[in-house]
Every structure is written in C-alpha cells, then in structure tokens.
Amino acid sequence: MNNLWRFISKYNALFLFIIFFVTSIILFIRNNDFQRVSTLNTSNQVVGVFYSKVNNVIKYIHLDTVNKELVAENMLLRNQLKASHFNDSVVVNTVTDTINRVQYQYIAAEVINKSVNSRNNYITINRGSKHGIQKGMGVICPTGVVGIVWNVSPDFATIQSVLHQDTKITSSIEGTPYFGPLIWDGENSQIATLTDIPNQINLKKGTKISTSGLSVTFPKGIAVGTVLKAGVKGGGSFLNISVKLATNFYALQYVYVVKNIFATEQQDLENLNKTQGNE
Amino acid sequence: MNKIIFYNIFRFIVLVFIQVVLLKNISLYNLNMPLLYILFIFLLPFNTPNWLLFFLSFTIGLTVDIFSDTLGLNAAACTIMAFLRVFYISITVQSERLETEVTPNLSTMGFRWFFFYTLLITFLHHFFLFFLEVFDFTAIINILIRATLSTLFTVFLIFTAEFLVYRKKVR
Numbered sequence: 001m002n003n004l005w006r007f008i009s010k011y012n013a014l015f016l017f018i019i020f021f022v023t024s025i026i027l028f029i030r031n032n033d034f035q036r037v038s039t040l041n042t043s044n045q046v047v048g049v050f051y052s053k054v055n056n057v058i059k060y061i062h063l064d065t066v067n068k069e070l071v072a073e074n075m076l077l078r079n080q081l082k083a084s085h086f087n088d089s090v091v092v093n094t095v096t097d098t099i100n101r102v103q104y105q106y107i108a109a110e111v112i113n114k115s116v117n118s119r120n121n122y123i124t125i126n127r128g129s130k131h132g133i134q135k136g137m138g139v140i141c142p143t144g145v146v147g148i149v150w151n152v153s154p155d156f157a158t159i160q161s162v163l164h165q166d167t168k169i170t171s172s173i174e175g176t177p178y179f180g181p182l183i184w185d186g187e188n189s190q191i192a193t194l195t196d197i198p199n200q201i202n203l204k205k206g207t208k209i210s211t212s213g214l215s216v217t218f219p220k221g222i223a224v225g226t227v228l229k230a231g232v233k234g235g236g237s238f239l240n241i242s243v244k245l246a247t248n249f250y251a252l253q254y255v256y257v258v259k260n261i262f263a264t265e266q267q268d269l270e271n272l273n274k275t276q277g278n279e
Numbered sequence: 280m281n282k283i284i285f286y287n288i289f290r291f292i293v294l295v296f297i298q299v300v301l302l303k304n305i306s307l308y309n310l311n312m313p314l315l316y317i318l319f320i321f322l323l324p325f326n327t328p329n330w331l332l333f334f335l336s337f338t339i340g341l342t343v344d345i346f347s348d349t350l351g352l353n354a355a356a357c358t359i360m361a362f363l364r365v366f367y368i369s370i371t372v373q374s375e376r377l378e379t380e381v382t383p384n385l386s387t388m389g390f391r392w393f394f395f396y397t398l399l400i401t402f403l404h405h406f407f408l409f410f411l412e413v414f415d416f417t418a419i420i421n422i423l424i425r426a427t428l429s430t431l432f433t434v435f436l437i438f439t440a441e442f443l444v445y446r447k448k449v450r
Binding site for chain 1: 300303304306309312329330333334336337340341345346347348349350351352354355358359361362365366411412413418421
C-alpha cells in the first residue's frame with residue numbers, strides 16, 4: 001500500500017492528466033448527442049443574461065444593414081397587402097374564411113450570441129419557452145434560412161445553425177421538382193452543398209434554391225441560396241451542387257422562429273405509417 | 280502570496296472576457312482563430328501544485344466552453360496543455376527555481392525560453408483542439424494549416440500582451 005502511494009505521488013501529473021482528460025472527453029462526447037438536455041450552454045440563464053448585456057452594445061454597429069433588410073422586407077409585405085390591390089367589386093360583405101387557415105406563425109427574436117467560425121456553430125436568441133418556442137422549430141431571417149431550435153430555457157433558446165454538421169435542410173431547386181438535403185462541409189461559412197439531385201438536369205449558375213416544404217420545419221419557398229457550380233462526385237449518379245447561402249451569418253441580428261401549427265398532426269400521421277409498416 | 284492569487288484571479292476574468300466577447304468573433308478566412316485565454320495557464324507560478332494546475336486549466340477551458348457551446352472541447356485541450364507544461368518545465372528549468380513563486384513570463388525567463396515555451400505548447404494545444412473538433416483523419420491537412428496559422432496569431436497576441444507589462448531587470 002505504501003509503495004502504491006509512493007508510485008502515485010511520483011507520477012501524479014500523469015494520473016491527474018488522465019482523470020481530467022477523461023472527464024472532459026466524456027463531457028464532449030455526451031454533448032454531441034442531439035437529444036441531450038443540458039444546462040451548461042448559452043441557453044443557461046447566467047450566460048444568456050451576460051450575452052444580452054454585451055449585445056446591447058454591439059447591435060448599434062449593425063443598425064445600418066438591419067434597417068436595409070427590414071425596409072426590403074416591408075416592401076415585399078406591403079405589396080401583398082389587400083389595400084395595395086385595386087378592387088372594382090361593389091358588394092362588400094364579411095365572409096368567415098374557412099379555406100385559408102393559418103398554418104405558420106412567426107415569433108421575432110433578437111440574436112444575442114453566435115458563432116460562425118467553428119465546425120459546429122450555434123446561435124443564441126432572447127426568446128424561450130415562455131414565448132412559445134419549442135425544440136425542433138425552424139428559424140429564418142429576412143434574407144434566408146438560419147437553422148433549427150436546439151435547446152430551450154424559459155427566456156432563451158439556442159439554435160443549431162445551417163453551419164453545423166448535423167443540420168440537414170430539405171431544399172429544392174426552383175423550377176424543377178427535384179429536392180435533396182443541404183449539408184455544410186465546414187470549409188467556408190458562405191458555401192454549402194446540396195446533395196441527392198439526379199444528374200440529368202442542367203443547372204445554370206445563379207439558379208435559386210429554396211426550402212421544399214416537405215418537412216414540418218420550414219414553409220415552402222424560403223430562400224436558401226443560389227447555385228455556384230454543379231458537378232458529379234466520384235462517378236455517382238447524383239449531382240453535388242455548391243450553393244452560395246443567402247444568409248450572411250456574420251451580420252445576423254434579428255430572426256424569426258417558425259411555428260407550424262399542423263406540425264404535430266403531420267408527424268403523428270407519418271409516425272403511424274412507420275409503426276404499421278414494421279408489423 | 281495574496282498578491283499572486285489576486286493577480287491570477289484578475290487575469291482569469293480579463294482573459295476569459297476578452298476571449299468570449301472579442302476574439303471569438305475574429306477569424307481570417309475561417310483558418311485563423313486566436314485563443315489568447317491559454318496565456319493564463321502559461322503564467323501560473325512555478326510552485327503551483329500539480330492538482331491545482333490541472334484543476335485551473337480544466338476550469339478555464341470549461342468556462343470558455345460554456346460560453347461557446349462546445350462543452351468539453353477546450354477543457355480537454357487545456358488538460359493536455361497542463362500536462363505539456365509540467366513536462367516542458369521539468370526538463371528546462373533548474374529544480375531550485377521550481378520551489379519559488381516566480382511567474383514564468385517574459386521578464387523573468389528571457390525571450391528565448393519564453394518564445395519556445397509558448398510556441399511549442401500553443402501549437403500542440405491548437406492541434407488537439409482542432410483535431411477533437413473535427414475528429415476526421417482525412418481533414419488532417421486542413422487541421423494542420425488551421426493549427427499553424429492560429430498558433431502564429433495566438434503567440435503574436437501573447438507577446439503583445441507580455442510587452443505591455445514588460446519590466447527590465449527583474450531577473
């Protein structure tokens with residue numbers, strides 16, 4: 001026992017190294033699990049409040065770009081208003097609209113912390129479960145898609161951004177029926193890759209890519225980016241398309257969280273197919 | 280003794296603040312990422328007991344992790360770094376010096392020793408950090424380029440910080 005104790009104290013650096021290194025590796029690996037619920041991240045109350053204080057100072061720098069984006073969006077929305085269309089009908093009556101039911105609701109939020117330069121990037125916003133945000137909701141900004149809600153606390157939420165190795169956003173090429181998952185390879189924060197597109201179609205540089213509306217996360221037609229170049233990888237029958245992302249993650253300041261009211265209904269129905277198929 | 284403890288607590292807070300507010304957002308071509316907070320581990324006094332050294336390295340790594348949503352990543356790299364520090368100091372510094380409260384910085388140890396001390400350990404810390412982050416041997420070239428460029432940036436910042444507080448003739 002005495003010898004063992006002397007041995008441990010002589011090589012104490014090695015033993016301490018093993019203890020702390022194993023602890024951190026366990027933390028790191030457990031943290032990668034998408035299903036994990038943890039408090040040691042930026043959706044935590046203390047860190048969230050700290051970042052919102054810092055952001056109060058920083059947001060003045062971006063006011064110019066944010067204003068331009070909002071003006072452009074306002075213009076787009078104003079064009080869709082009923083009041084801006086000429087109406088020549090005389091009869092005015094109120095109709096209870098039973099055809100157009102609201103499917104998507106948008107919750108505006110301010111970005112209080114973000115990372116862009118790592119392999120897996122996250123964004124923290126100042127809205128949480130109190131405001132109706134739930135895990136798995138889509139997040140967009142005036143120019144394009146941003147990511148998917150990851151962890152939620154009462155006042156804050158973290159978003160797994162498009163710039164993350166586990167994020168796959170089902171996107172389609174405008175004007176064609178083809179769709180596939182958009183993934184990010186970690187090289188450049190402005191370029192992602194659209195995969196699983198059959199190689200018989202010809203693509204021009206600048207063709208628009210938008211969300212397909214096939215998943216419950218995003219509505220159809222939200223901008224994702226534009227085609228940079230398309231090429232076949234390794235003799236396969238699918239194209240690998242480089243996409244220039246529409247969202248500038250460096251200048252991100254305000255985002256909208258998309259709440260799909262029919263999400264649970266659609267998912268329950270689809271899960272029913274799976275369970276019956278396995279029997 | 281109290282003065283040294285106070286200085287180190289102050290340094291911990293300032294370096295973590297600079298790292299999470301300012302340096303986290305700096306990146307040149309997505310290749311160059313400065314991690315100045317590791318200066319805290321470099322500047323712990325020689326007579327810091329090993330358990331305290333490992334505990335503090337782990338803590339500062341974990342603090343930076345919590346602020347950047349990479350739980351365990353910086354903590355693991357900092358633990359490796361603490362081990363390298365123990366190893367490097369045990370083979371380059373005379374044993375009577377190890378018992379003193381001297382802080383191993385530019386003024387006490389001289390340019391040459393401090394330069395190789397920071398350069399070697401910073402490179403290995405960055406290499407392990409980027410490797411753990413990606414965890415893919417096929418991207419090894421990219422990881423090496425990122426580690427090398429980031430090391431140069433970090434060492435440059437460490438020397439800038441050191442020259443700000445440099446006092447001659449302390450040796």
